[in-house]
Amino acid sequence: MSIAVEHLTKLFGQQKAIDSISFRAEPGKVMGFLGPNGAGKSTTMRILTSFIPQTSGRATVCGFDVAREALEVRRVVGYLPEHNPLYPELYVKESLGFVANIHGLQNKRQRISDVIGLTGLGDEQHKKIGQLSKGYRQRVGLAQAIIHDPKVLILDEPTSGLDPNQLSGIRKLIRDLGASRTVVFSTHIMQEAEAVCDHIVIINKGNIVADDALSSLRGVHPGRTLEEIFISLTGSNAIAH
Numbered sequence: 001m002s003i004a005v006e007h008l009t010k011l012f013g014q015q016k017a018i019d020s021i022s023f024r025a026e027p028g029k030v031m032g033f034l035g036p037n038g039a040g041k042s043t044t045m046r047i048l049t050s051f052i053p054q055t056s057g058r059a060t061v062c063g064f065d066v067a068r069e070a071l072e073v074r075r076v077v078g079y080l081p082e083h084n085p086l087y088p089e090l091y092v093k094e095s096l097g098f099v100a101n102i103h104g105l106q107n108k109r110q111r112i113s114d115v116i117g118l119t120g121l122g123d124e125q126h127k128k129i130g131q132l133s134k135g136y137r138q139r140v141g142l143a144q145a146i147i148h149d150p151k152v153l154i155l156d157e158p159t160s161g162l163d164p165n166q167l168s169g170i171r172k173l174i175r176d177l178g179a180s181r182t183v184v185f186s187t188h189i190m191q192e193a194e195a196v197c198d199h200i201v202i203i204n205k206g207n208i209v210a211d212d213a214l215s216s217l218r219g220v221h222p223g224r225t226l227e228e229i230f231i232s233l234t235g236s237n238a239i240a241h
């Protein structure tokens with residue numbers, strides 16, 4: 001099991017962002033982590049990538065404890081944060097080189113060239129980050145996340161800001177990456193989750209309200225789209241958990 005989350009809770013002051021959540025994610029599958037605004041997705045992802053500590057509970061990534069083994073966790077995880085912080089003054093290749101150095105990659109030039117190809121950055125690779133459109137900046141974030149060939153990818157809204165042509169390319173990339181890795185990604189686009197994910201976890205107000213294979217979820221809610229299922233579990237008429 002690549003990701004194991006057990007009774008994870010995070011409090012920001014009085015605010016309970018996540019409330020004793022548990023789920024698992026395994027290799028060779030793409031897990032869609034869905035939920036309304038403020039449900040707790042980014043908070044969970046930031047804990048899983050050792051960026052912030054949980055208040056209680058436990059999470060491991062490839063067997064490493066996210067609270068106690070942050071360095072090991074960062075070696076095995078590729079993370080695209082929600083706001084994708086990048087240095088606007090750096091050229092695309094410089095920015096990838098910077099991240100490659102942090103990971104101490106030996107085959108730096110080759111990996112930079114590989115991820116530029118994989119993320120479709122070829123035509124824009126000679127620009128500065130600040131000169132790129134939002135969608136291409138998102139691709140740089142993705143390229144940075146995968147440059148060290150991590151076993152686990154955690155992608156917080158990786159397709160936000162992409163135009164329809166770019167969307168299909170990045171969705172295919174996520175699927176391809178998920179064939180041999182563990183991928184957890186969040187999105188507000190339910191059709192995208194249906195197209196890309198094998199497994200769906202839905203979080204609402206800090207609680208998990210669905211955790212199942214996409215096919216099983218459909219079986220439990222026959223004739224409904226994922227969007228309808230999502231609304232029934234998280235909308236104002238949803239049954240409280």
Ligand SMILES: Nc1ncnc2c1ncn2[C@@H]1O[C@H](COP(=O)(O)OP(=O)(O)OP(=O)(O)O)[C@@H](O)[C@H]1O
Pocket residue numbers: 012015016017035036037038039040041042043044082
């Ligand atoms: N640093 C923080 N300090 C205080 N409260 C926070 C902090 N970060 C998140 N929260 C709160 O925790 C809750 C969960 O937020 P989170 O960003 O995890 O939600 P999300 O599911 O990622 O939402 P969105 O879909 O809008 O990105 C929200 O109520 C949010 O206001």
